[in-house]
Amino acid sequence: MRPPYELVGARPDPAFEISVDGRPVPVVPGQSVGAALHAAGVRSWRSTRFGGRPRGLFCGIGVCFDCLVTVNDVPALRACVTEARPGDRVRTSAADSGPEVSGR
């Protein structure tokens, strides 16, 4: 078991997968799309309008809007506050603008 799970004695329900620009990302039930991406080592999933700069999580609580994604064709959702559901298809603007989702 990984340390944070030991710390709180967690035995989560079995993980499920969502697809992010076609590639599978595991989710512990109850996690947000943004938390699952970050945990999978995906640090950025959006390019800014002017400078094309990579962005991912920043505030983590829904106020900065850096983490926007499209989920099942619903655009402009904040990944950090959108709970992932089995089978979700997540599209990022990093995918729209050429290079694939960047890892770390």
Added chain:
Amino acid sequence: MTRVYDLAVIGAGPAGVAGALEASLAGLDVVVIDAAPRPGGQYHRHLPDSFHALRPGALHHGLERFMRQWEALRSRAEILLGHRVWAVERTGGDAAGGTAGATVTVRCLAGDREERPRAVRARALLIATGAHDRPLPFPGWDLPGVLTAGGAQALLKGSLVVAGRRVVVSGTGPFLLPVAAGLARAGADVRGVYEAGGRFGLARHPLLAAGKAAEAAGYAAVLARHRVPYRGRHAVVAAHGEDTLTHVTVARLDADWRPVATRTVECDTLACGYGFVPQLELPVQLGCATRRDADGTPVVAVDAGRRTSVPGVYAAGETTGVGGAELAEAEGRLAGRTVAADRGLRVPPLPALARRVDRLAAFARALHEAYPVRPGWRDWLRDDTLVCRCEEVPLSAVREARRLGATDARSVKLLARPGMGWCQGRMCGYAVACLAGEDPAAPRRPIAQPVRLGDLAGLEHPLRKDDRDDP
């Protein structure tokens, strides 16, 4: 829209839940509204049931107590989670300006994907919307891997995700300690805690002086056990990396926070925060008077019973001054009792509670005074450093606006557009005000939460055009 509650509480953090519980115990018909899917606010953010955590309280003190309050509240009050409030209005009242028939309408969007509009009406309103992190800009602060301190904490408490493998914590204020301790205990290699203020390091941390010795010693012990260095008068002044963070520049600072010597620390994650900004858009919409807190931050002005300047509207927690979860809870309780008394119920006064609020508020003031943000951070910025992340406004554009004659934050915003993007200035507002040479003002946002146009289609009162942006 027939039911009119006695009291609507916005925010299910420590302040809102304590207030709602007191009010419902006193006999009021209460509704509690929060945007989040679970109660707790920031401090009591916790894992979903699906994690089956045996020791959910291991990440912070007092969770069990909070959950008991929540269970007691759930059986007595109406609960609306997953409801974002984007506007509040007050209507009615008699011609003489009295409050007899006045009601507050709370406009929400319910659900986290396709949102549905919903309006809730109540005779009184308790605002307990808390605060968000206050970042300062520096070169590279928009690189992926740079998070707010609260954001790193939220990932851990809410999703059991450790923000990174090698993490640096930087900023100012007592909040850096629980963030760093939490990350270290959860398995991160915390490369250092860099506190821009506090010259004396942990041994003379102001938490000790303020009667929080046990708490401070606990964090210090965790940091020592994990060999995490803590440096006062140091800060991360630049973040580097191609498209994700690889290292930071840490500077030793002078008393004004100007860098005097720098070095490089490798890390994949930076958790950074310079205090908190109370979320005031709803009280400002209602016309509640604000005041400046000890550190100059605008907060809602309240009397000893937590009444705002607008009849029937009350406020508690971080919205009335940043002071932590304990103070928020005590203020919430006080507010709930005042609402009940004002609505004609018999609520015996609790002098011990009022004294507790005073004592904790004095402690909060002392901490604000111990951790001011010093002006030297401006020297960390370069011409091309983004001040506004959303509209990608560099420092040079803000300077240009000043040269064109902009002498306050509002005209800088009109000329250079910082604060005009998605976050509505929440992330850059403090820095822009400082760079414009004024104290940050209370936010004027006719829409408290960004709303997608599709979600507005079904609203009863379509927005006027001039409501879309705060010029």
